Amino acid sequence: MRESDYLALDGHSMHIFLTVLEQGSVASAADKLGITRTVVGNSLTKLRSVFQDPLFVRTGGNEIVATARAESLAERMRLVLSEMRELTTEQAFKPQRASLHFTVGTNDLQRDLVLPELYRQVASEAKEFSLRTIISEYPSLELLRTGKADLLLSPIAPEGPDILYKRLFIDQPRCFYDASARPQPRTLADFRQARYIGLNLLEGGRSSPLAAPISRELEQQVAIRVPNFSDMASFMRGSDLLALAPGMLRLGALSSFASIKPPFSLPSIFMFMLWHKRHQGDPAHQWVRAQLELAVVNVMQQGKSDKT
Missing domain, CATH: 3.40.190.10 (Periplasmic binding protein-like II)
Incomplete structure (x- = not known):
């Protein structure tokens, strides 16, 4: 058998071969599978070429008997078909x-x-x-x-x-501040007079919509920019800086700081x-x-x- 002949094998032909082997007759195998004898014969011809063996020989009339080579192939083909079936069956994730x-x-x-x-x-x-x-x-x-x-x-x-x-x-964004270092900002004037910490400007100069003040006026009051939210705490601690940042930071990097909802509208996050x-x-x-x-x-x- 040439090295590449195995690529001609297919599950359909192997299934037909095993059915013929079990039935002991091409006609019976065709009836069981609901296909014509010609289809069965063509599949067996392909397999004979691949394995270079007649696979079945007539004993008289319509009766056939498997060759020794065919008998030796049967169990291995069953294993291959079983693996092919398993390959195409969706497995429950565990x-x-x-x-x-x-x-x-x-x-x-x-x-x-x-x-x-x-x-x-x-x-x-x-x-x-x-x-x-x-x-x-x-x-x-x-x-x-x-x-x-x-x-x-x-x-x-x-x-x-x-x-x-x-x-x-x-x-929703909140305003974070160190209550030990500055009073709570209450009015819009308090926010206008404050200094802020924000995230670094992105490429092209666009500021982050999550942390930087949304208005142009407050944006100009950003005194310090850092690459990450977690970097804000060290600069805010002991300072009068404000941070307009995601409210979830109350559970993480800014949990030690006071926070309030600002008295103006900010976009949702x-x-x-x-x-x-x-x-x-x-x-x-x-x-x-x-x-x-x-x-x-x-x-x-x-x-x-x-x-x-």
């Missing part, structure tokens, strides 16, 4: 048997609040779980497209047919879970996405219980 390794692109706020909850949940159920983070205020979609990340957490809904997303939550289309139907990925949604619910519930 976390306790799964070894999961996920990389998530996210900002430091979600890393500190949501991902620890996600890790606790998944690690408690999965056989093995490792979690890696890539920190960015606006994680690049290329992380998903290139396979460098399995999930992204981003305040921006994606553009592109290959990226899928689901909104995880809506948060959205957070989305993003993944690549190729992972849409993956049972393990689906399960982890569901666990992430549950983790967000748990964190948000904690935020409501701590709300002042």
